[in-house]
Amino acid sequence: xxxxxxxxxxxxxxxxxxxxxxxxxxxxxxxxxxxxxxxxxxxxxxxxxxxxxxxxxxxxxxxxxxxxxxxxxxxxxxxxxxxxxxxxxxxxxxxxxxxxxxxxxxxxxxxxxxxxxxxxxxxxxxxxxxxxxxxxxxxxxxxxxxxxxxxxxxxxxxxxxxxxxxxxxxxxxxxxxxxxxxxxxxxxxxxxxxxxxxxxxxxxxxxxxxxxxxxxxxxxxxxxxxxxxxxxxxxxxxxxxxxxxxxxxxxxxxxxxxxxxxxxxxxxxxxxxxxxxxxxxxxxxxxxxxxxxxxxxxxxxxxxxxxxxxxxxxxxxxxxxxxxxxxxxxxxxxxxxxxxxxxxxxxxxxxxxxxxxxxxxxxxxxxxxxxxxxxxxxxxxxxxxxxxxxxxxxxxxxxxxxxxxxxxxxxxxxxxxxxxxxxxxxxxxxxxxxxxxxxxxxxxxxxxxxxxxxxxxxxxxxxxxxxxxxx
Amino acid sequence: xxxxxxxxxxxxxxxxxxxxxxxxxxxxxxxxxxxxxxxxxxxxxxxxxxxxxxxxxxxxxxxxxxxxxxxxxxxxxxxxxxxxxxxxxxxxxxxxxxxxxxxxxxxxxxxxxxxxxxxxxxxxxxxxxxxxxxxxxxxxxxxxxxxxxxxxxxxxxxxxxxxxxxxxxxxxxxxxxxxxxxxxxxxxxxxxxxxxxxxxxxxxxxxxxxxxxxxxxxxxxxxxxxxxxxxxxxxxxxxxxxxxxxxxxxxxxxxxxxxxxxxxxxxxxxxxxxxxxxxxxxxxxxxxxxxxxxxxxxxxxxxxxxxxxxxxxxxxxxxxxxxxxxxxxxxxxxxxxxxxxxxxxxxxxxxxxxxxxxxxxxxxxxxxxxxxxxxxxxxxxxxxxxxxxxxxx
Numbered sequence: 001x002x003x004x005x006x007x008x009x010x011x012x013x014x015x016x017x018x019x020x021x022x023x024x025x026x027x028x029x030x031x032x033x034x035x036x037x038x039x040x041x042x043x044x045x046x047x048x049x050x051x052x053x054x055x056x057x058x059x060x061x062x063x064x065x066x067x068x069x070x071x072x073x074x075x076x077x078x079x080x081x082x083x084x085x086x087x088x089x090x091x092x093x094x095x096x097x098x099x100x101x102x103x104x105x106x107x108x109x110x111x112x113x114x115x116x117x118x119x120x121x122x123x124x125x126x127x128x129x130x131x132x133x134x135x136x137x138x139x140x141x142x143x144x145x146x147x148x149x150x151x152x153x154x155x156x157x158x159x160x161x162x163x164x165x166x167x168x169x170x171x172x173x174x175x176x177x178x179x180x181x182x183x184x185x186x187x188x189x190x191x192x193x194x195x196x197x198x199x200x201x202x203x204x205x206x207x208x209x210x211x212x213x214x215x216x217x218x219x220x221x222x223x224x225x226x227x228x229x230x231x232x233x234x235x236x237x238x239x240x241x242x243x244x245x246x247x248x249x250x251x252x253x254x255x256x257x258x259x260x261x262x263x264x265x266x267x268x269x270x271x272x273x274x275x276x277x278x279x280x281x282x283x284x285x286x287x288x289x290x291x292x293x294x295x296x297x298x299x300x301x302x303x304x305x306x307x308x309x310x311x312x313x314x315x316x317x318x319x320x321x322x323x324x325x326x327x328x329x330x331x332x333x334x335x336x337x338x339x340x341x342x343x344x345x346x347x348x349x350x351x352x353x354x355x356x357x358x359x360x361x362x363x364x365x366x367x368x369x370x371x372x373x374x375x376x377x378x379x380x381x382x383x384x385x386x387x388x389x390x391x392x393x394x395x396x397x398x399x400x401x402x403x404x405x406x407x408x409x410x411x412x413x414x415x416x417x418x419x420x421x422x423x424x425x426x427x428x429x430x431x432x433x434x435x436x437x438x439x440x441x442x443x444x445x446x447x448x449x450x451x452x453x454x455x456x457x458x459x460x461x462x463x464x465x466x467x468x469x470x471x
Numbered sequence: 472x473x474x475x476x477x478x479x480x481x482x483x484x485x486x487x488x489x490x491x492x493x494x495x496x497x498x499x500x501x502x503x504x505x506x507x508x509x510x511x512x513x514x515x516x517x518x519x520x521x522x523x524x525x526x527x528x529x530x531x532x533x534x535x536x537x538x539x540x541x542x543x544x545x546x547x548x549x550x551x552x553x554x555x556x557x558x559x560x561x562x563x564x565x566x567x568x569x570x571x572x573x574x575x576x577x578x579x580x581x582x583x584x585x586x587x588x589x590x591x592x593x594x595x596x597x598x599x600x601x602x603x604x605x606x607x608x609x610x611x612x613x614x615x616x617x618x619x620x621x622x623x624x625x626x627x628x629x630x631x632x633x634x635x636x637x638x639x640x641x642x643x644x645x646x647x648x649x650x651x652x653x654x655x656x657x658x659x660x661x662x663x664x665x666x667x668x669x670x671x672x673x674x675x676x677x678x679x680x681x682x683x684x685x686x687x688x689x690x691x692x693x694x695x696x697x698x699x700x701x702x703x704x705x706x707x708x709x710x711x712x713x714x715x716x717x718x719x720x721x722x723x724x725x726x727x728x729x730x731x732x733x734x735x736x737x738x739x740x741x742x743x744x745x746x747x748x749x750x751x752x753x754x755x756x757x758x759x760x761x762x763x764x765x766x767x768x769x770x771x772x773x774x775x776x777x778x779x780x781x782x783x784x785x786x787x788x789x790x791x792x793x794x795x796x797x798x799x800x801x802x803x804x805x806x807x808x809x810x811x812x813x814x815x816x817x818x819x820x821x822x823x824x825x826x827x828x829x830x831x832x833x834x835x836x837x838x839x840x841x842x843x844x845x846x847x848x849x850x851x852x853x854x855x856x857x858x859x860x861x862x863x864x
Binding site: 109339340346369372376398400405423425428 | 588589604606607608610613614617618619622638644669673722849
């Protein structure tokens, strides 16, 4: 049996009320922080999904997105390293289609079925931009979903699948485009989303000889609330009881990550024996029939998405949103010189910077970050073992709040973090509420983007600490 | 390990005005400080046998000093030890004289910070950096001390802010009596408390300024000093200590003291024969880059017991008329902090105090004075430089 053995999502902490974009807007959308992008969110989701998996059994990592930070420089490799996977896993970027997340799941499942891969981590993440004033700006949210596909302890069996590509240009971004474009809505929706998803799902159900009543839930990609109900109804499902809530009010459309995140939401209260119809959309459709097994109980305490949706803070205003998205520059035009990131240095320090390894002295046991050649305590030379700090928790020893340095991080908090396992690191605190900072507060690690060097086209990623979101 | 107590004398000193010296180049500052020092010693540039130029951000090459003064084919060495640069340049000059290599040498510290809009970015890190450590203003790092110190010793935020403000008010008062200070205005406690926040909990008046400036000293063998002047000043001790990143690497780094200060001051006291610094040191000019730094220094240098700087601040111990005046010229608070110059600027004040030439700032019967520099930040590691200077017997 092949299927999903583990899953994890990532919803950024921040929400923008649609009402603050334009009066009368309903609900809210999730917004990645100024130090997040699709890659950092992918790392967060991936690590959540890998929490209960022996990382050495993961043989591949597929990263699906339409908003990769680089056009030429793989994202999956960075996500794999930050997730501390082995160096010899197959890393693949699945690009350019909103159905890329489900396509990656399908590929992973077939590769596991083929017998040469044990577990493959599939991560989908997006932070697409809608043009100011457009319905996309209202509708698009930021987020990531991750699933481990394997053949041991399968919690959700992938029974069958059907994929189509479609021959319509309804939604696109050309090379260099910042914002999502689409053709006139009624054409795009009726000939694109509605008919493609309906036809693909119907064909798959027919192939398996299944009726809508055989399913406990249908999980559909949703361009908006109305269209998802339209498709479900046309397929013969009860829109009140069988359709997974597309989280439009709480989160918005998260692109390639969306189908994965909605399935994770559905799995939070799934029972063994449940049958689920799952379909994505974007340049075609991947539909799958899923069976929930007893193993789902193992993942029940996961609080994979509900907790993240509940843990939220609101952006102060719309202009802050524009600033975070790089659409508004309020620095007054004054910016210090851009710092050069040395690629040889980053290559040498990759384990320290991306995998977030500290060193533990074999002589005296002292854990130290960054890794040292000579032990800070007993001075023993070169007798260290590596220790991964990215999934360690810690407590705040002392801090300061800087009001001057960063035009986006207006209350930048420098934190001295003492890890619960021992050792300490001085890190910037992400997603903090400066009013709630207390010595001793619990902290977690989070992979973030420090800055983008325009001169070199380099995104500089590193770990920050953040207040624990789910206790 | 040996010492240089009473082996070396200061026979001349110079110091430019500190401030935003738009009309002065680095070359001008070196020239002005050194010419004052040479004239004070009754010498000319050609009489100098070796020289040291301290500058942290002022570019490579000690030859800058040779070019400015037109010295006569002598060794000139550039010294860099960040905020302790001048003290370390002085240490190297004094050691060379004490070793018997030279009779008369010149030390100059200079920094021209105000010619750049971003004087603190760049230059501090080796080019091999991944730049994952943010370049942060020093205030942000020193605030780490305050946010630990206050709760550790049961001091409320309001009480802590007021203690720090008292240090600022004291130093501004002293600065108002210093014609060469950058800032020469008194401030009130209220003004300090109401100042805008720079790095929580440090407000504007908890921070020293950025300035241009230079200071210089002419140093000679102690047994030759009387040939130049009667009121020469003796070097009693000179120590520099570097930390090895213990604080950010070890969980017991407490962020309420600097071990570098403790080790360096103990070594300097031992070298100078001082056993009770609180009683034996008559005045001190210490590294008040931030008010919280000065507060912690009181304890690190043995002026106040651990956790009890508060009592001494409230008692006025460190004010001009107090038991142990600290930062009699206004400190970094009023002079600003041109990194390479500050240590020698502090010695310039002590030198004049020990000669009874400090005017309205004069500390009565000053016989032993101390200077203290602290480089680096709490977030990283520190360098402490201490000099102990004494009036001739």
